[in-house]
Amino acid sequence: SFAAAPNPFNPSTAFHVTLPQAYVGEELRIDIYNVLGQKVRTIVRTVDAAGMMVILWDATTDEGENLPAGTYLAVVSCKDMTMKIKLAYLK
Numbered sequence: 404s405f406a407a408a409p410n411p412f413n414p415s416t417a418f419h420v421t422l423p424q425a426y427v428g429e430e431l432r433i434d435i436y437n438v439l440g441q442k443v444r445t446i447v448r449t450v451d452a453a454g455m456m457v458i459l460w461d462a463t464t465d466e467g468e469n470l471p472a473g474t475y476l477a478v479v480s481c482k483d484m485t486m487k488i489k490l491a492y493l494k
Contacts, residue, residue, distance in 0.1 A: 405479050411491035415461040420479055424453040431481045433458060438474050462492050
């Protein structure tokens with residue numbers, strides 16, 4: 404499962420990703436897109452254990468720039484699984 408809390412958020416949100424044992428050792432990737440479909444951030448982690456992972460995002464780009472308030476799409480992928488969630492960033 405995949406969720407973000409809080410959502411809407413300011414100044415940061417936490418992605419809660421729950422994965423089974425079969426995903427341990429795999430690369431978990433979260434790509435964040437703006438409303439124009441441009442990728443603004445990529446977060447990559449290795450799945451260390453089955454269960455819930457919590458990954459923070461502070462509404463910054465890969466270059467560390469602050470993003471404007473608005474709607475974003477987070478796409479999480481790992482192995483053969485892909486999930487999406489819409490995010491609302493308020494200032």
